[in-house]
Amino acid sequence: MEHEFPGFWRDAWRRFSSNRPALFALWTLAAIAAMAIFGPLFSSYSYYDIHLEWHDTPPGPKFWFGSDELGRDLFTRIWWGARISLFIGIAAAVIDMIFGVIWGSVAALAGGRLDETMMRVCDILYAIPYLLVVILLTVIRGSGIATILIAMTCTGWINMARIVRGQILQIKEYDYVVAARLNGASNARILMRHLIPNAIGPIIAAVTLTVPTAIFTEAFLSFLGLGVQAPAASWGVMVNDGLSAMRYYPWRLLFPSAMLTLTMLSFNLLGNTLRDALDPRLRR
Amino acid sequence: MTLLQVDNLRVSFSLYGKEFQAVRGISFEVNSGEAVGIVGESGCGKSAAVQSILRLLPASKIEGKIRFEGVDLLEKSEREMGDIRGLKIGMVFQDPMASLNPTMTIGAQVAEGLIFHGIASKREAKELALQLLREVEIQRPEERLNQYPHELSGGMRQRVLIAIALAAKPRLLIADEPTTALDVTVQAQILDVLKKRSAATGLLLITHDLTVVAEMCERVLVFYAGKIVEQGLVSQILSQPRHPYTQMLLRSIPHLDRPRTERLQTIAGTPPNLLAPPQGCSFAKRCPYAMPICKKEPPFIGSAACWRELPLFMNDEPV
Amino acid sequence: MIQFLFNKSLILLLSLWVVVTGTFFLMHAIPGDPFIGDRVIPEEVMRSLYAYYGLDQPLWLQYIKYLKGLFHGDLGISMVYHGRSVGHFIGEAFPISALLGLSALCVAIPSGIFLGTIAAMKRNRWHDTAAMIISTIGISDPNFVLASFLQYVFCMKLHVFPVARLESLAHGVLPTFALAALPTAFIARLTRSNMVEVLQQDYIRTALAKGLPLFRIALHHGLRNAILPVITYLGPVATQILTGSFMIERIFAIPGLGQWMIHSIHGRDYPMILGLTVFFSTGLMIAMFLVDIAYSLLDPRIRIQKKREAHGT
Numbered sequence: 001m002e003h004e005f006p007g008f009w010r011d012a013w014r015r016f017s018s019n020r021p022a023l024f025a026l027w028t029l030a031a032i033a034a035m036a037i038f039g040p041l042f043s044s045y046s047y048y049d050i051h052l053e054w055h056d057t058p059p060g061p062k063f064w065f066g067s068d069e070l071g072r073d074l075f076t077r078i079w080w081g082a083r084i085s086l087f088i089g090i091a092a093a094v095i096d097m098i099f100g101v102i103w104g105s106v107a108a109l110a111g112g113r114l115d116e117t118m119m120r121v122c123d124i125l126y127a128i129p130y131l132l133v134v135i136l137l138t139v140i141r142g143s144g145i146a147t148i149l150i151a152m153t154c155t156g157w158i159n160m161a162r163i164v165r166g167q168i169l170q171i172k173e174y175d176y177v178v179a180a181r182l183n184g185a186s187n188a189r190i191l192m193r194h195l196i197p198n199a200i201g202p203i204i205a206a207v208t209l210t211v212p213t214a215i216f217t218e219a220f221l222s223f224l225g226l227g228v229q230a231p232a233a234s235w236g237v238m239v240n241d242g243l244s245a246m247r248y249y250p251w252r253l254l255f256p257s258a259m260l261t262l263t264m265l266s267f268n269l270l271g272n273t274l275r276d277a278l279d280p281r282l283r284r
Numbered sequence: 285m286t287l288l289q290v291d292n293l294r295v296s297f298s299l300y301g302k303e304f305q306a307v308r309g310i311s312f313e314v315n316s317g318e319a320v321g322i323v324g325e326s327g328c329g330k331s332a333a334v335q336s337i338l339r340l341l342p343a344s345k346i347e348g349k350i351r352f353e354g355v356d357l358l359e360k361s362e363r364e365m366g367d368i369r370g371l372k373i374g375m376v377f378q379d380p381m382a383s384l385n386p387t388m389t390i391g392a393q394v395a396e397g398l399i400f401h402g403i404a405s406k407r408e409a410k411e412l413a414l415q416l417l418r419e420v421e422i423q424r425p426e427e428r429l430n431q432y433p434h435e436l437s438g439g440m441r442q443r444v445l446i447a448i449a450l451a452a453k454p455r456l457l458i459a460d461e462p463t464t465a466l467d468v469t470v471q472a473q474i475l476d477v478l479k480k481r482s483a484a485t486g487l488l489l490i491t492h493d494l495t496v497v498a499e500m501c502e503r504v505l506v507f508y509a510g511k512i513v514e515q516g517l518v519s520q521i522l523s524q525p526r527h528p529y530t531q532m533l534l535r536s537i538p539h540l541d542r543p544r545t546e547r548l549q550t551i552a553g554t555p556p557n558l559l560a561p562p563q564g565c566s567f568a569k570r571c572p573y574a575m576p577i578c579k580k581e582p583p584f585i586g587s588a589a590c591w592r593e594l595p596l597f598m599n600d601e602p603v
Numbered sequence: 604m605i606q607f608l609f610n611k612s613l614i615l616l617l618s619l620w621v622v623v624t625g626t627f628f629l630m631h632a633i634p635g636d637p638f639i640g641d642r643v644i645p646e647e648v649m650r651s652l653y654a655y656y657g658l659d660q661p662l663w664l665q666y667i668k669y670l671k672g673l674f675h676g677d678l679g680i681s682m683v684y685h686g687r688s689v690g691h692f693i694g695e696a697f698p699i700s701a702l703l704g705l706s707a708l709c710v711a712i713p714s715g716i717f718l719g720t721i722a723a724m725k726r727n728r729w730h731d732t733a734a735m736i737i738s739t740i741g742i743s744d745p746n747f748v749l750a751s752f753l754q755y756v757f758c759m760k761l762h763v764f765p766v767a768r769l770e771s772l773a774h775g776v777l778p779t780f781a782l783a784a785l786p787t788a789f790i791a792r793l794t795r796s797n798m799v800e801v802l803q804q805d806y807i808r809t810a811l812a813k814g815l816p817l818f819r820i821a822l823h824h825g826l827r828n829a830i831l832p833v834i835t836y837l838g839p840v841a842t843q844i845l846t847g848s849f850m851i852e853r854i855f856a857i858p859g860l861g862q863w864m865i866h867s868i869h870g871r872d873y874p875m876i877l878g879l880t881v882f883f884s885t886g887l888m889i890a891m892f893l894v895d896i897a898y899s900l901l902d903p904r905i906r907i908q909k910k911r912e913a914h915g916t
Contacts, residue, residue: 014301021736120614127618129887131846132880139868139876140629216745223747223850224868239747243854246755257748264743272739340811363816370814377812382805387827396823397813448813 012201015277022273025266032263036086039079047072047080048231056249066251068241077233078255084234085215085263088148092214095153097207100160107161108168119165126158134217138226145228152217156210163206167199201278208271212264219260235260287456287486288314288337293348295332295341305558306332308510309348314456319487321497321518323533324507325555330490333507334458338369353455370397374449378461380441384433390417390444391429397451416447420477439470446477456486463496475500494537498522506530509556509566513590527590528571565591607899615892622884626877627669673881689878692863700852700859704844706779711786711840716830718787719794723829724821726799734791741788747850750781754854778855782847786840793836797829804828834898838891845883 016022040047043064051071059066065074107118137151171177215235221227222236235256242253295307307329314320322330335341337350337357350357357368369375377383385393394416395409404412410429417425420443433441442462449457459478463471475496478487489500497504497518504521506514506529514527525531535549553570556562565571568578573592583591722734757777801807802825810820849861860879867875 011300021732123614124618124621127614127888127891128622129842129845129884131842132622132884135864135868136626136629136876136880139871212743219745220846220850223853224865226868239745243747243751246751250755253751257745257751261740261744261748264745265740268739268743338812340808366814366816368814369812375812377805377809379805383809385806385810385824385828387831388824396810396815400813400815400819445809448809 012277016273019273019277021269025269025273028262028266029270032082032259032266033086035079036082039082040076043073043076045073045076047077047233049073056245056252058249059251065255066249068238068252069245072231074238074252074255077238078235078259081233081235081238081256082259082263084145084228084232085218085236085260088145088152088218088234089211089215089267091149092152092156092217093207093210095149096157096160096210097203099153099157100162101164101203103157104161104164104166105168108165108172115165119162122158122161125155128155130155131217131220134221135224135226138221148218148221148227152214156214160203160206160210163202164199167202171198202275205271205275205278208267208274212267212271215260215264215267285316286313287316287318287353288488289349289351290333290337291349291351293333293336293350294346295329295336296345297341297343299559302559305561306344306510307336308558308561310505310507310510310512312505312512312515314486314488316455316484316486318503319489319501321501321504322488322490322507323492323494323497323504325492327555327558328507329510329558330507331460334375334460334488334490337458338373338375339365340375370449370454371401371452372454373456373458374452374454376442376445376449376457376459376462379465380438380445381433381465383445384441386433389430389432390436394429394444394448394451397448401452403452412451413447416451417444419450419480420444420447421473422447438466439473442466442470442474443477446474450481450485453482454485456488457481458488458490460490461492462489463491463493471496494522494533506533509561510558511566513567527567528573528592529567532572608896611892611895615888618888619885622888623670623673623881624666626880627666689875689882692875693860693879693882696858696860696863699857700848700861703775703778703782703851703857703859704848706775707782707786707844707847708840710779710783711790711844714783715787715790716794716826716833718791720798720821720826720829722791722795723798723802723825724817726802731795735795738788738791741784742792744784745850746781746785746847747854749784750778750851750854753777753781774855778851778857781854782844782851785843785847789840789843790833790836793833794829797832798825801825801828831898831901834894834901837894838887841890842887845887 049072051067053071054062054067055069055071057063057067057071059074063073063075065078067073068077103118103122107115110118133154134148134151137154138147141147141150218227218234219236219239222234222240225240227236227240228234238256239253239260242249242256246253290313291311293307293310294305296303296305298304310329310333312320322334324330332341332344336344336346337352339346339357339360339362346358348358352368352373357365360368384390391410391413394413395404395406398404398409398412399406413429414425417428422428422440422443428436428440428444433444436444442465446459446462457478462478463474466474478489478500481487487500489496491497501518503516504518505512506521506527508529514521514525514530521530522534525534529551532549532551536551538548551570556566556569562568562579564577564579564581565574565583568574571578575591578591718734718738722731725731754777798821802821807820807824810824811817815823845861848859849864851857852859852861853865860883863875864879864883866872867879
């Protein structure tokens with residue numbers, strides 16, 4: 001049949017952009033990222049400036065988002081928190097991706113016993129509850145961004161490894177790959193030109209969806225008192241502080257919670273729509 | 285008696301944001317007890333047409349009339365269709381493995397329709413299911429009742445599906461390429477089972493194999509690019525095809541009584557893009573007899589599907 | 604079948620061992636002394652404390668002793684609440700947490716399946732979009748945000764429910780609901796995507812051609828096939844409920860196991876942390892193991908395959 005099928009990427013973009021919540025998510029994230037970079041510049045305060053006489057002020061002309069119990073400006077702290085939370089989230093997702101892709105593709109391409117062993121290791125590690133590991137490591141090593149990242153990526157890469165391996169195994173058997181191999185293409189070339197471009201869809205989606213998990217984990221750690229240390233502010237820390245003051249100074253809880261929820265929601269919407277848009281089986 | 289009367293049926297889908305016209309205005313009839321075949325290449329619209337009769341394509345736009353026993357099915361609500369499907373019209377599909385629920389026993393699946401339509405109580409249904417399995421010539425049906433689909437062979441599964449379709453003794457049986465996924469030897473058995481249906485039950489049989497049509501059907505509809513290009517008695521069409529497409533189709537089948545060294549003729553080219561159907565006759569690009577008018581105007585629907593049939597053009601010249 | 608069970612059990616034991624050993628060595632890798640903290644303790648007291656906790660022995664001996672203790676269910680003794688064993692705290696607090704967790708499960712599973720099924724059946728219509736947005740919010744919204752919001756609105760402002768503790772049925776409503784939010788959303792999404800895939804299968808078309816109404820088809824044919832994969836996700840759901848309980852219990856001041864975990868983390872009560880972690884991990888891993896087994900029992904394809912293997916067919 002002489003049907004003119006639109007290219008894979010263009011069709012994926014069409015499917016993605018026709019989904020309004022996903023577009024909204026994309027813009028929201030862009031806005032948050034922009035504010036994370038430029039927000040603190042707008043304010044005359046820094047995130048650690050203490051103004052005890054102005055503690056717990058509601059949002060107004062002096063403090064746009066209000067102030068906390070030490071009189072620090074919430075507006076600045078929110079955007080500093082954005083930097084930290086976003087950084088941790090994205091860094092964790094990227095690290096997971098790197099380890100996962102390496103482990104998964106090696107296992108898938110090697111096949112046989114090596115593959116089996118590698119996946120057994122994954123099975124054993126996967127059974128270990130992720131958050132408990134994170135808690136343990138943070139307790140031992142003390143808090144700090146490095147510790148948090150190490151703790152989170154310790155077992156987070158397993159999911160990615162499985163996805164990558166599954167994708168590669170599937171594509172490896174496709175006729176066009178077999179044809180390429182029969183034509184004499186080397187393993188590396190097959191990997192670069194056939195396997196990775198086709199496996200990339202689910203990988204991108206998985207990375208996007210790891211970010212909110214990482215952000216949530218950091219918030220959870222802060223909730224337990226294990227997060228970033230004062231005076232640095234991540235959203236999780238600010239929520240933790242705000243919880244105790246909820247009754248009388250609700251804005252201290254409202255702003256960081258709203259930012260957390262909005263960011264996680266946007267990443268989730270983005271990731272889900274990406275996954276559907278990049279799925280070749282759903283091409284309609 | 286006219287069982288099914290289809291009038292100017294059009295079916296289209298939304299594909300890649302554009303409209304894909306699968307069926308572009310077809311009309312035909314099926315009478316009781318009659319077996320009508322539908323032949324055509326992949327993608328010519330035969331499955332879409334036939335599934336529209338039972339309204340099994342929710343994502344499609346359907347226009348025209350489909351009259352079953354005098355009543356237009358397209359006007360009926362979903363609930364009313366539930367009384368037609370399975371009860372008055374039964375359908376068998378192409379891939380027997382995928383068409384059976386892997387987590388339900390055969391017996392349960394056969395009995396389900398019977399119980400739902402109120403033909404049998406739960407207790408009676410089991411006996412009835414056994415009987416149905418025997419009718420489609422399944423050996424040791426008592427064993428099969430409690431087995432799961434993946435424990436049966438392809439031929440047996442297809443028989444089960446036929447049993448399900450015929451369970452409520454429908455007036456019309458539609459079979460969409462029932463033998464395509466099966467071996468040739470099994471194919472003959474399935475066709476036999478189809479022949480055993482009751483005398484009053486009409487059969488609408490889709491296949492891409494003309495030999496099946498020759499064996500099973502009294503009339504045949506030849507589909508191409510969403511339209512019927514020729515229809516009539518099997519005996520007549522097979523011996524004196526009028527439309528160029530049918531002629532070329534017949535020439536592409538090996539015959540026992542032709543010399544072995546004679547080359548099979550293929551039809552060059554590919555079917556047209558139904559996202560943007562051609563203005564004139566859809567076969568014009570591949571037709572060896574194409575005339576200038578063929579590319580500009582579509583031939584009439586009705587008796588003449590090809591410009592050449594009209595007296596005006598009999599000798600390739602406009603009068 | 605036996606082979607399958609054996610494999611799974613092996614993985615379970617190995618994982619448990621990794622956790623236990625890892626936790627043990629992590630604990631002992633802490634720089635500094637667990638006792639010192641900010642206090643100044645006289646030499647002899649230190650020495651007797653060390654002897655009491657067995658910290659004066661070589662590491663590998665402590666490890667053996669620890670493992671032996673585990674086999675007897677002895678999880679250690681708290682350092683903060685001197686003399687009381689970890690098991691003691693678990694005994695007190697676990698039933699409360701378990702109650703909360705189970706009620707959350709009983710809410711989450713049916714709601715999630717129901718939401719997911721409706722979304723799949725009315726795919727791409729408003730029901731679907733609405734259900735999916737709600738569930739995405741459920742997944743994105745950290746438990747504590749929802750919980751504190753609920754507490755603020757219903758307890759402090761509207762005075763409908765009591766604020767804290769778990770003393771009556773009314774006390775339990777908000778915590779259960781808050782805890783169930785994430786699992787519900789999770790199960791709903793999963794059910795939806797499974798159902799959508801199942802509903803596109805050919806056997807659904809066969810059922811439709813039999814004349815069955817769509818709702819019944821979704822229930823009988825669809826759910827049976829879509830539910831199976833959801834069962835395997837009950838493992839992660841258990842984890843979600845566990846970690847969620849930490850936060851819910853803190854916000855609603857419920858004296859469950861989660862609270863103790865938080866306390867021991869704050870107080871750096873290492874034996875408690877160690878013991879609780881082992882307890883939680885074991886529980887979760889056993890839960891996942893049981894779920895795996897259940898799945899293979901329920902899927903007739905696997906079941907019959909295993910039977911065939913057993914009979915040598």
